[in-house]
Amino acid sequence: MTATAPAPAGRALPHPAREQIRLEGVLHALSDPLRLRIVRELAADGDELSCSFFDLPVTKSTTTHHFRVLREAGVIRQVYRGTAKMNGLRRDDLDELFPGLLASLLDAAARQEARLGEG
Amino acid sequence: MTATAPAPAGRALPHPAREQIRLEGVLHALSDPLRLRIVRELAADGDELSCSFFDLPVTKSTTTHHFRVLREAGVIRQVYRGTAKMNGLRRDDLDELFPGLLASLLDAAARQEARLGEG
Numbered sequence: 265m266t267a268t269a270p271a272p273a274g275r276a277l278p279h280p281a282r283e284q285i286r287l288e289g290v291l292h293a294l295s296d297p298l299r300l301r302i303v304r305e306l307a308a309d310g311d312e313l314s315c316s317f318f319d320l321p322v323t324k325s326t327t328t329h330h331f332r333v334l335r336e337a338g339v340i341r342q343v344y345r346g347t348a349k350m351n352g353l354r355r356d357d358l359d360e361l362f363p364g365l366l367a368s369l370l371d372a373a374a375r376q377e378a379r380l381g382e383g
Numbered sequence: 384m385t386a387t388a389p390a391p392a393g394r395a396l397p398h399p400a401r402e403q404i405r406l407e408g409v410l411h412a413l414s415d416p417l418r419l420r421i422v423r424e425l426a427a428d429g430d431e432l433s434c435s436f437f438d439l440p441v442t443k444s445t446t447t448h449h450f451r452v453l454r455e456a457g458v459i460r461q462v463y464r465g466t467a468k469m470n471g472l473r474r475d476d477l478d479e480l481f482p483g484l485l486a487s488l489l490d491a492a493a494r495q496e497a498r499l500g501e502g
Contacts, residue, residue, distance in 0.1 A: 287495045291488075292414035295407050361498075362491035364483075369410075372481035376406050379480075 275344045277335060282357040285338030290358070290365075293337035298322065299330050300373055303339060303353065307370050312343075312350040394463045396454060401476040404457030409477070409484075412456035417441065418449050419492055422458060422472065426489050431462070431469040 294300050298320055306313060320327050331351060334340040341352045358366045413419050417439055425432060439446050450470060453459040460471045477485045 283498075287488075287491050288414050288416055288419060291410045291419075295411035295414055297407055300407060300410075362487070362494060365487045365491045368481070368484045368487035369406075372406050372484045375481060379402075 277342050277344075279335060279341060280338045282338070282354075282361065285354075285357060285361055287362065287365075289337040290339055290362075293334050293339050294369060296330065296333075299334055302330065302334065302351075304370060304373055306340065306351060306353040307355070307366070312345075312352040314348040314350055316348070396461050396463075398454060398460060399457045401457070401480065404473075404476060404480055406481065406484075408456040409458055409481075412453050412458050413488060415449065415452075418453055421449065421453065421470075423489060423492055425459065425470060425472040426474070426485070431464075431471040433467040433469055435467070 294303060301320075302318060305318065315327060315331060318327065320330075322330075331340065331342060331349075334351075335342045338354055338357060341354050343350050343352075353366075355366060413422060420439075421437060424437065434446060434450060437446065439449075441449075450459065450461060450468075453470075454461045457473055457476060460473050462469050462471075472485075474485060
């Protein structure tokens with residue numbers, strides 16, 4: 265009966281419902297290189313990944329912060345499964361709201377990596 | 384001979400060259416509602432527009448700031464023409480670096496406006 269998405273049992277983390285997701289928030293979430301990298305890895309994997317899967321060159325608390333920004337923007341869904349916090353891309357929600365945007369963003373990120381890697 | 388774009392005569396403003404434009408910077412520039420609105424208006428018009436064309440609900444100095452963020456990210460080109468500072472979307476540069484991205488972003492912004500306007 266609320267506007268938010270159904271909460272999983274246990275230690276549920278707050279997520280915006282699909283209709284609460286804002287383009288500006290999504291773009292802000294993806295404007296950081298590490299967050300963009302997280303999203304690319306989630307998209308490439310296609311499945312949920314635990315936070316510990318990501319080998320980011322920052323502290324654990326900074327990593328937690330980046331995942332939280334992505335979750336609060338509606339880009340990823342974070343769910344506790346046992347002792348692991350699992351992260352999944354909200355591809356369906358984003359594709360429904362903004363058709364083609366996520367694919368364009370991922371393509372742009374891949375092109376940039378290819379370009380700068382060659383430089 | 385420099386990596387930056389050719390400067391127009393007179394009071395030239397610094398711009399990143401095409402190859403200096405970064406996806407993260409573009410996304411950050413577009414993550415603000417007013418800056419996104421500026422870009423949408425420039426895209427809809429298709430031509431250069433003066434800063435004074437935009438009727439933004441903020442002070443002149445804040446408006447200047449937003450245009451500067453867009454310029455420094457490589458999203459717009461700002462050129463003095465006489466006494467007017469003219470702004471143009473760097474569509475060719477963005478389309479070359481990130482094919483389809485600008486179109487997807489503009490479409491996403493239009494969809495969001497239509498959706499929230501109906502709410």
